[in-house]
Amino acid sequence: MKSAVVLLAGLCAFTAYYVYLPLPSTVSEPWRLMLLDASFRIAQQTCNLGHYLGLGHHLRLLNFIIGTFDKLNPQQAERVKITDTQFDGVEVRLYRPHAKEEKTLWRSVVYIHGGGWALSSTRGSFYNNLCSIMAESLDAVVISIEYRLVPDFHFPVQFNDVLRATRYFMRPEVLAQYSVDPSRIAISGDSAGGNLAAAVCQEMSQDQNETNRFKLQALVYPVLQAFDFNTPSYQQNEVTPVLPRFVMVKFWIDYFNGNYEFAPSMVVNNHTSLDVSQTNSFRDHVDWTSLVSARFRKNYKPVMPSTGKVEILQDIPSLLDVHAAPLLAKKEVLRFQPKTYILTCEIDVLRDDGIMYAKRLEEAGVEVTVDHFEDCFHGCMIFTIWPTNFSAGIRTRDSYIKWLSENL
Structure with a gap:
Protein backbone atom coordinates (compact mmCIF):
# COMPACT_ATOMS: atom_id res chain seq x y z
CA MET A 1 0.00 0.00 0.00
CA LYS A 2 2.77 2.39 0.97
CA SER A 3 4.63 1.64 -2.28
CA ALA A 4 1.47 2.33 -4.30
CA VAL A 5 1.03 5.71 -2.61
CA VAL A 6 4.67 6.62 -3.28
CA LEU A 7 4.30 5.50 -6.91
CA LEU A 8 1.09 7.52 -7.33
CA ALA A 9 2.68 10.59 -5.77
CA GLY A 10 5.68 10.23 -8.08
CA LEU A 11 3.42 9.86 -11.11
CA CYS A 12 1.45 12.97 -10.14
CA ALA A 13 4.64 14.93 -9.64
CA PHE A 14 5.98 13.84 -13.03
CA THR A 15 2.70 14.72 -14.73
CA ALA A 16 2.64 18.16 -13.10
CA TYR A 17 6.27 18.71 -14.14
CA TYR A 18 5.50 17.72 -17.74
CA VAL A 19 2.33 19.80 -17.99
CA TYR A 20 3.51 22.94 -16.20
CA LEU A 21 4.90 25.69 -18.38
CA PRO A 22 5.69 29.23 -17.24
CA LEU A 23 3.21 31.59 -18.89
CA PRO A 24 2.76 35.37 -18.80
CA SER A 25 0.45 36.56 -16.05
CA THR A 26 -1.85 38.04 -18.69
CA VAL A 27 -2.73 34.72 -20.35
CA SER A 28 -6.34 33.63 -20.05
CA GLU A 29 -7.14 30.12 -18.79
CA PRO A 30 -3.47 29.19 -18.20
CA TRP A 31 -4.00 25.62 -16.95
CA ARG A 32 -6.25 24.73 -19.86
CA LEU A 33 -3.58 26.08 -22.21
CA MET A 34 -0.91 24.02 -20.44
CA LEU A 35 -3.03 20.88 -20.84
CA LEU A 36 -3.58 21.63 -24.53
CA ASP A 37 0.13 22.17 -25.04
CA ALA A 38 1.00 18.98 -23.15
CA SER A 39 -1.42 17.06 -25.37
CA PHE A 40 0.25 18.50 -28.47
CA ARG A 41 3.71 17.61 -27.18
CA ILE A 42 2.66 14.04 -26.35
CA ALA A 43 1.19 13.65 -29.84
CA GLN A 44 4.26 15.15 -31.52
CA GLN A 45 6.71 13.05 -29.51
CA THR A 46 4.70 9.90 -30.18
CA CYS A 47 4.72 10.65 -33.90
CA ASN A 48 8.44 11.40 -33.85
CA LEU A 49 8.98 7.98 -32.26
CA GLY A 50 6.79 6.37 -34.89
CA HIS A 51 8.83 8.14 -37.58
CA TYR A 52 12.05 6.81 -36.04
CA LEU A 53 10.61 3.26 -35.93
CA GLY A 54 9.66 3.45 -39.59
CA LEU A 55 5.89 3.53 -39.05
CA GLY A 56 5.45 6.57 -41.28
CA HIS A 57 6.34 10.24 -41.63
CA HIS A 58 5.78 12.06 -38.34
CA LEU A 59 3.50 14.67 -39.94
CA ARG A 60 1.35 12.02 -41.60
CA LEU A 61 1.03 10.24 -38.25
CA LEU A 62 0.23 13.52 -36.49
CA ASN A 63 -2.47 14.34 -39.01
CA PHE A 64 -3.98 10.91 -38.38
CA ILE A 65 -4.09 11.59 -34.62
CA ILE A 66 -5.62 15.03 -35.20
CA GLY A 67 -8.23 13.50 -37.50
CA THR A 68 -9.07 10.82 -34.95
CA PHE A 69 -9.39 13.38 -32.16
CA ASP A 70 -11.40 15.61 -34.47
CA LYS A 71 -14.09 12.95 -34.76
CA LEU A 72 -14.79 13.38 -31.03
CA ASN A 73 -15.85 16.97 -31.64
CA PRO A 74 -19.52 17.47 -32.46
CA ALA A 226 11.81 32.39 -42.62
CA PHE A 227 14.60 34.97 -42.70
CA ASP A 228 14.89 35.80 -39.00
CA PHE A 229 14.02 33.32 -36.26
CA ASN A 230 15.18 35.77 -33.59
CA THR A 231 12.64 38.56 -33.81
CA PRO A 232 11.52 39.73 -30.35
CA SER A 233 8.46 37.47 -30.50
CA TYR A 234 10.59 34.45 -31.46
CA GLN A 235 12.96 35.15 -28.59
CA GLN A 236 10.20 35.90 -26.10
CA ASN A 237 8.12 32.84 -27.03
CA GLU A 238 10.90 30.37 -27.74
CA VAL A 239 9.15 27.64 -25.71
CA THR A 240 5.63 28.99 -25.94
CA PRO A 241 2.61 26.64 -25.96
CA VAL A 242 1.32 25.14 -29.21
CA LEU A 243 4.04 26.57 -31.49
CA PRO A 244 7.56 26.80 -30.00
CA ARG A 245 10.32 28.20 -32.17
CA PHE A 246 12.03 24.91 -33.05
CA VAL A 247 8.73 23.40 -34.19
CA MET A 248 8.11 26.39 -36.49
CA VAL A 249 11.58 26.02 -37.99
CA LYS A 250 10.87 22.34 -38.68
CA PHE A 251 7.56 23.24 -40.35
CA TRP A 252 9.51 25.49 -42.72
CA ILE A 253 12.04 22.74 -43.45
CA ASP A 254 9.23 20.25 -44.13
CA TYR A 255 7.49 22.77 -46.38
CA PHE A 256 10.60 22.91 -48.58
CA ASN A 257 11.51 19.23 -48.17
CA GLY A 258 14.81 20.32 -46.66
CA ASN A 259 17.30 18.67 -44.35
CA TYR A 260 16.47 18.54 -40.61
CA GLU A 261 20.19 18.82 -39.86
CA PHE A 262 19.91 22.51 -40.82
CA ALA A 263 17.39 23.26 -38.04
CA PRO A 264 19.84 24.14 -35.21
CA SER A 265 21.74 26.49 -37.54
CA MET A 266 18.56 28.15 -38.76
CA VAL A 267 17.42 28.78 -35.18
CA VAL A 268 20.45 31.06 -34.73
CA ASN A 269 20.06 32.66 -38.19
CA ASN A 270 23.12 31.02 -39.75
CA HIS A 271 21.15 30.68 -42.98
CA THR A 272 20.96 34.49 -43.33
CA SER A 273 24.33 35.46 -41.87
CA LEU A 274 26.10 38.53 -43.23
CA ASP A 275 28.39 36.46 -45.47
CA VAL A 276 25.40 35.05 -47.38
CA SER A 277 25.31 37.69 -50.11
CA GLN A 278 21.91 36.80 -51.62
CA THR A 279 20.19 37.85 -48.39
CA ASN A 280 21.42 41.46 -48.41
CA SER A 281 18.63 42.84 -50.59
CA PHE A 282 16.00 41.53 -48.15
CA ARG A 283 17.40 42.78 -44.84
CA ASP A 284 15.43 46.04 -44.81
CA HIS A 285 12.21 44.09 -45.37
CA VAL A 286 12.62 42.21 -42.08
CA ASP A 287 14.45 44.83 -40.02
CA TRP A 288 12.41 44.60 -36.85
CA THR A 289 14.49 47.28 -35.14
CA SER A 290 12.59 49.78 -37.31
CA LEU A 291 9.43 47.84 -38.23
CA VAL A 292 8.46 46.77 -34.70
CA SER A 293 7.60 49.36 -32.06
CA ALA A 294 9.51 49.67 -28.80
CA ARG A 295 6.50 48.22 -26.99
CA PHE A 296 7.17 44.86 -28.64
CA ARG A 297 10.95 45.12 -29.11
CA LYS A 298 11.54 45.47 -25.37
CA ASN A 299 15.20 44.75 -24.63
CA TYR A 300 15.75 42.06 -27.24
CA LYS A 301 18.78 42.34 -29.53
CA PRO A 302 19.13 41.31 -33.18
CA VAL A 303 20.89 38.04 -33.93
CA MET A 304 22.93 38.63 -37.10
CA PRO A 305 25.95 36.28 -37.37
CA SER A 306 28.87 37.55 -39.45
CA THR A 307 29.50 34.05 -40.77
CA GLY A 308 27.12 31.14 -41.12
CA LYS A 309 26.22 28.26 -43.42
CA VAL A 310 25.87 29.32 -47.04
CA GLU A 311 24.97 25.73 -47.94
CA ILE A 312 21.54 26.10 -46.30
CA LEU A 313 20.30 28.57 -48.92
CA GLN A 314 22.08 26.61 -51.61
CA ASP A 315 20.06 23.56 -50.59
CA ILE A 316 16.81 25.46 -49.80
CA PRO A 317 16.72 28.56 -52.05
CA SER A 318 12.94 28.83 -51.57
CA LEU A 319 13.58 30.34 -48.12
CA LEU A 320 13.91 33.65 -50.01
CA ASP A 321 11.02 33.09 -52.44
CA VAL A 322 8.31 35.75 -51.95
CA HIS A 323 5.66 33.15 -52.81
CA ALA A 324 6.73 31.37 -49.63
CA ALA A 325 7.67 34.44 -47.58
CA PRO A 326 5.33 37.35 -48.49
CA LEU A 327 7.07 39.73 -46.06
CA LEU A 328 10.04 39.79 -48.47
CA ALA A 329 7.97 41.38 -51.25
Missing part, protein backbone atom coordinates in the same frame (compact mmCIF):
# COMPACT_ATOMS: atom_id res chain seq x y z
CA GLN A 75 -20.15 18.75 -35.97
CA GLN A 76 -22.30 21.85 -35.78
CA ALA A 77 -25.81 21.65 -37.15
CA GLU A 78 -25.84 22.97 -40.68
CA ARG A 79 -26.80 26.60 -40.28
CA VAL A 80 -25.75 27.07 -43.91
CA LYS A 81 -25.69 25.00 -47.09
CA ILE A 82 -22.42 23.07 -47.43
CA THR A 83 -21.20 21.72 -50.75
CA ASP A 84 -17.98 19.89 -51.64
CA THR A 85 -16.75 20.45 -55.18
CA GLN A 86 -13.63 21.24 -57.19
CA PHE A 87 -12.33 24.49 -58.64
CA ASP A 88 -9.96 23.79 -61.52
CA GLY A 89 -9.06 20.41 -60.03
CA VAL A 90 -8.60 21.68 -56.44
CA GLU A 91 -10.99 20.46 -53.76
CA VAL A 92 -13.00 23.18 -52.04
CA ARG A 93 -15.89 23.34 -49.61
CA LEU A 94 -18.56 26.00 -50.16
CA TYR A 95 -20.64 27.48 -47.36
CA ARG A 96 -23.70 29.39 -48.54
CA PRO A 97 -26.35 31.17 -46.49
CA HIS A 98 -29.92 30.07 -46.94
CA ALA A 99 -31.46 32.01 -49.81
CA LYS A 100 -33.20 35.28 -49.16
CA GLU A 101 -36.58 36.05 -50.61
CA GLU A 102 -35.18 38.98 -52.56
CA LYS A 103 -32.57 38.12 -55.16
CA THR A 104 -29.41 39.97 -54.09
CA LEU A 105 -25.72 39.26 -54.55
CA TRP A 106 -23.74 37.82 -51.64
CA ARG A 107 -20.44 39.06 -50.34
CA SER A 108 -17.76 36.37 -50.10
CA VAL A 109 -14.61 35.19 -48.28
CA VAL A 110 -11.98 32.87 -49.73
CA TYR A 111 -10.56 31.08 -46.65
CA ILE A 112 -7.33 29.06 -46.35
CA HIS A 113 -6.84 26.89 -43.27
CA GLY A 114 -3.68 26.75 -41.18
CA GLY A 115 -1.66 23.82 -39.87
CA GLY A 116 1.95 24.37 -40.95
CA TRP A 117 1.09 23.48 -44.59
CA ALA A 118 0.85 19.91 -43.28
CA LEU A 119 -2.05 19.49 -40.86
CA SER A 120 -5.82 19.89 -40.60
CA SER A 121 -8.54 19.99 -43.24
CA THR A 122 -11.45 22.07 -44.43
CA ARG A 123 -13.68 19.15 -43.49
CA GLY A 124 -12.48 18.84 -39.90
CA SER A 125 -14.77 20.12 -37.18
CA PHE A 126 -12.53 23.07 -36.22
CA TYR A 127 -12.51 24.72 -39.65
CA ASN A 128 -15.93 23.46 -40.63
CA ASN A 129 -17.32 25.16 -37.54
CA LEU A 130 -15.40 28.40 -38.18
CA CYS A 131 -16.44 28.68 -41.82
CA SER A 132 -20.09 27.84 -41.04
CA ILE A 133 -20.22 30.60 -38.43
CA MET A 134 -18.51 33.02 -40.84
CA ALA A 135 -21.01 32.30 -43.61
CA GLU A 136 -23.96 32.68 -41.26
CA SER A 137 -22.68 35.74 -39.36
CA LEU A 138 -21.51 37.59 -42.46
CA ASP A 139 -24.39 36.45 -44.65
CA ALA A 140 -21.69 35.53 -47.15
CA VAL A 141 -20.49 32.75 -49.41
CA VAL A 142 -17.33 31.23 -47.88
CA ILE A 143 -14.94 29.20 -50.04
CA SER A 144 -12.61 26.97 -47.98
CA ILE A 145 -9.73 25.53 -50.03
CA GLU A 146 -8.45 21.99 -49.43
CA TYR A 147 -4.88 22.37 -50.69
CA ARG A 148 -2.58 19.35 -50.78
CA LEU A 149 -0.42 18.82 -47.71
CA VAL A 150 3.15 18.17 -46.63
CA PRO A 151 4.77 15.59 -46.52
CA ASP A 152 3.17 14.21 -49.68
CA PHE A 153 3.55 17.55 -51.45
CA HIS A 154 5.91 20.46 -50.91
CA PHE A 155 6.25 24.12 -51.90
CA PRO A 156 5.12 25.45 -54.33
CA VAL A 157 2.27 22.91 -54.61
CA GLN A 158 0.26 24.48 -51.74
CA PHE A 159 0.66 27.98 -53.16
CA ASN A 160 -0.27 26.82 -56.66
CA ASP A 161 -3.34 24.93 -55.41
CA VAL A 162 -4.70 27.99 -53.62
CA LEU A 163 -3.85 30.30 -56.52
CA ARG A 164 -5.52 28.00 -59.06
CA ALA A 165 -8.71 27.55 -57.03
CA THR A 166 -8.94 31.26 -56.22
CA ARG A 167 -8.42 32.35 -59.81
CA TYR A 168 -11.15 29.95 -60.90
CA PHE A 169 -13.58 31.31 -58.31
CA MET A 170 -12.83 34.91 -59.30
CA ARG A 171 -13.94 34.33 -62.90
CA PRO A 172 -17.03 36.44 -63.67
CA GLU A 173 -19.08 33.43 -64.76
CA VAL A 174 -18.26 31.49 -61.56
CA LEU A 175 -19.10 34.45 -59.32
CA ALA A 176 -22.37 34.78 -61.20
CA GLN A 177 -23.07 31.07 -60.71
CA TYR A 178 -22.85 31.51 -56.92
CA SER A 179 -24.50 34.96 -56.90
CA VAL A 180 -21.38 36.64 -55.48
CA ASP A 181 -20.83 40.40 -55.71
CA PRO A 182 -17.44 40.79 -57.48
CA SER A 183 -16.77 44.05 -55.61
CA ARG A 184 -17.16 42.47 -52.14
CA ILE A 185 -14.70 39.56 -51.93
CA ALA A 186 -12.04 39.03 -49.24
CA ILE A 187 -9.18 36.55 -49.02
CA SER A 188 -8.28 35.27 -45.57
CA GLY A 189 -6.43 32.58 -43.66
CA ASP A 190 -4.82 31.71 -40.35
CA SER A 191 -1.18 30.81 -39.66
CA ALA A 192 0.13 28.91 -42.72
CA GLY A 193 -3.20 29.73 -44.35
CA GLY A 194 -2.47 33.40 -43.71
CA ASN A 195 0.86 32.87 -45.45
CA LEU A 196 -0.88 31.42 -48.52
CA ALA A 197 -3.57 34.11 -48.48
CA ALA A 198 -0.99 36.93 -48.43
CA ALA A 199 1.13 35.29 -51.15
CA VAL A 200 -1.86 34.67 -53.44
CA CYS A 201 -3.17 38.19 -52.85
CA GLN A 202 0.22 39.61 -53.88
CA GLU A 203 0.37 37.42 -56.97
CA MET A 204 -3.15 38.25 -58.16
CA SER A 205 -2.71 41.96 -57.51
CA GLN A 206 0.07 42.03 -60.10
CA ASP A 207 -1.84 40.12 -62.78
CA GLN A 208 -3.20 42.59 -65.31
CA ASN A 209 -5.47 39.90 -66.74
CA GLU A 210 -7.48 39.55 -63.52
CA THR A 211 -10.97 40.95 -64.04
CA ASN A 212 -11.86 41.10 -60.36
CA ARG A 213 -9.84 42.21 -57.32
CA PHE A 214 -10.08 41.51 -53.63
CA LYS A 215 -11.72 44.22 -51.59
CA LEU A 216 -9.98 43.02 -48.39
CA GLN A 217 -7.42 40.62 -47.01
CA ALA A 218 -7.67 39.36 -43.42
CA LEU A 219 -4.66 37.53 -41.99
CA VAL A 220 -4.86 35.74 -38.64
CA TYR A 221 -1.48 35.29 -36.86
CA PRO A 222 0.16 34.69 -40.28
CA VAL A 223 3.59 33.15 -40.83
CA LEU A 224 5.29 35.45 -43.33
CA GLN A 225 9.05 34.93 -43.27
CA LYS A 330 9.06 44.71 -52.69
CA LYS A 331 7.24 47.94 -51.86
CA GLU A 332 6.07 48.15 -55.48
CA VAL A 333 4.08 44.96 -54.89
CA LEU A 334 2.79 45.88 -51.45
CA ARG A 335 1.20 49.13 -52.62
CA PHE A 336 -1.30 47.16 -54.71
CA GLN A 337 -2.60 45.18 -51.73
CA PRO A 338 -6.18 45.75 -50.56
CA LYS A 339 -7.32 47.09 -47.22
CA THR A 340 -5.88 44.69 -44.66
CA TYR A 341 -6.68 43.23 -41.24
CA ILE A 342 -3.95 41.44 -39.26
CA LEU A 343 -4.73 39.66 -35.99
CA THR A 344 -1.75 39.02 -33.70
CA CYS A 345 -1.34 37.33 -30.33
CA GLU A 346 1.23 38.18 -27.68
CA ILE A 347 1.91 34.52 -26.84
CA ASP A 348 3.05 33.62 -30.34
CA VAL A 349 6.41 33.36 -32.11
CA LEU A 350 4.70 34.78 -35.22
CA ARG A 351 3.49 38.00 -33.58
CA ASP A 352 6.22 40.12 -35.18
CA ASP A 353 5.70 38.62 -38.65
CA GLY A 354 2.24 40.18 -38.63
CA ILE A 355 3.39 43.46 -37.07
CA MET A 356 6.24 43.88 -39.59
CA TYR A 357 3.92 43.16 -42.50
CA ALA A 358 1.41 45.69 -41.22
CA LYS A 359 4.14 48.35 -40.96
CA ARG A 360 5.45 47.65 -44.45
CA LEU A 361 1.94 47.76 -45.91
CA GLU A 362 1.26 51.08 -44.17
CA GLU A 363 4.53 52.49 -45.55
CA ALA A 364 3.34 51.41 -49.01
CA GLY A 365 0.09 53.35 -48.54
CA VAL A 366 -2.25 50.48 -47.64
CA GLU A 367 -4.90 50.94 -44.94
CA VAL A 368 -4.20 48.38 -42.19
CA THR A 369 -5.92 47.36 -38.96
CA VAL A 370 -3.78 45.48 -36.42
CA ASP A 371 -5.94 43.64 -33.90
CA HIS A 372 -3.59 42.59 -31.08
CA PHE A 373 -4.55 40.34 -28.16
CA GLU A 374 -2.26 40.49 -25.14
CA ASP A 375 -3.64 37.35 -23.44
CA CYS A 376 -4.07 35.06 -26.46
CA PHE A 377 -1.93 32.35 -28.05
CA HIS A 378 -1.16 31.03 -31.52
CA GLY A 379 -3.98 29.02 -33.05
CA CYS A 380 -6.57 30.11 -30.52
CA MET A 381 -9.21 31.25 -33.03
CA ILE A 382 -10.19 27.71 -34.03
CA PHE A 383 -10.43 26.49 -30.44
CA THR A 384 -14.07 27.35 -29.81
CA ILE A 385 -15.71 23.91 -29.51
CA TRP A 386 -15.51 21.23 -26.84
CA PRO A 387 -13.14 20.03 -25.48
CA THR A 388 -10.88 22.88 -26.65
CA ASN A 389 -13.33 25.74 -26.24
CA PHE A 390 -11.22 28.68 -25.07
CA SER A 391 -12.57 32.14 -24.32
CA ALA A 392 -9.54 33.43 -26.25
CA GLY A 393 -10.82 31.59 -29.32
CA ILE A 394 -14.28 33.07 -29.08
CA ARG A 395 -13.00 36.63 -28.53
CA THR A 396 -10.53 36.53 -31.42
CA ARG A 397 -13.07 34.91 -33.76
CA ASP A 398 -15.76 37.45 -32.90
CA SER A 399 -13.36 40.38 -33.35
CA TYR A 400 -12.20 39.02 -36.71
CA ILE A 401 -15.77 38.49 -37.96
CA LYS A 402 -16.80 41.92 -36.70
CA TRP A 403 -14.09 43.61 -38.77
CA LEU A 404 -15.07 41.63 -41.85
CA SER A 405 -18.73 42.49 -41.32
CA GLU A 406 -17.99 46.20 -41.02
CA ASN A 407 -15.62 46.39 -44.00
CA LEU A 408 -16.65 43.80 -46.55
